[in-house]
Amino acid sequence: MQKIGPQNSSQEKKLQSLLTSLGYKYNLHSKKLPGKPDIVFPRRKKVIFVNGCFWHGHTCGRATLPRTNRAFWKNKIEGNIKRDKRVRRELSKLGWKSLVVWQCQLKKSKREVLTRRIEKFIHVNVS
Ligand SMILES: [Zn+2]
Structure with a gap:
């Protein structure tokens, strides 16, 4: 079973160092935007979310549910997926690409x- 670590942080850092090496300037965690996107390019009106495969229900196979409390995890992850969709819709209504x-x-x-x-x-x- 995969480890369910704290959400993001190390993944986010990887993306940040990639963006920096490519020469991009960005802001972090804009609280003003729906879903508090991880990476924000204010002038371009674009945002990037870094999603953990487990927490956000990626279909890559890393999202295997733990054997115990399956219903709980299933609920939780389905809730996250719904929220992700809603957040991206809200952003796009506000003119942001994600x-x-x-x-x-x-x-x-x-x-x-x-x-x-x-x-x-x-x-x-x-x-
Ligand atoms: Zn994945």
């Missing part, structure tokens, strides 16, 4: 793929 980066995509071996995704997200559809 990207979700999953924990499993922050692996070193996937760095190039992730970099391309992020650059595309930041540079494409600038309104």
Whole structure:
């Protein structure tokens, strides 16, 4: 079973160091925006969420439920998924674009793929 550690932090740091190495400037945890996005690009009106695969129910296979208290975890994670969807809808209504980066995509071996995704997200559809 995978470890259910505290949400984010180390994943977030990985993404931050990637963004910094790419030369991007960003803010952290804007409390003014729905869902308190992890990374905010204020002038571009874009945000990035770093989601733990377990907590946010990623379909990559890391989201296996613990054997005990299954109903509790299932409920909790389904609640998170619903909230994530609602938050992204609210952001888009306010004119913000959002990207979700999953924990499993922050692996070193996937760095190039992730970099391309992020650059595309930041540079494409600038309104
Ligand atoms: Zn995943």
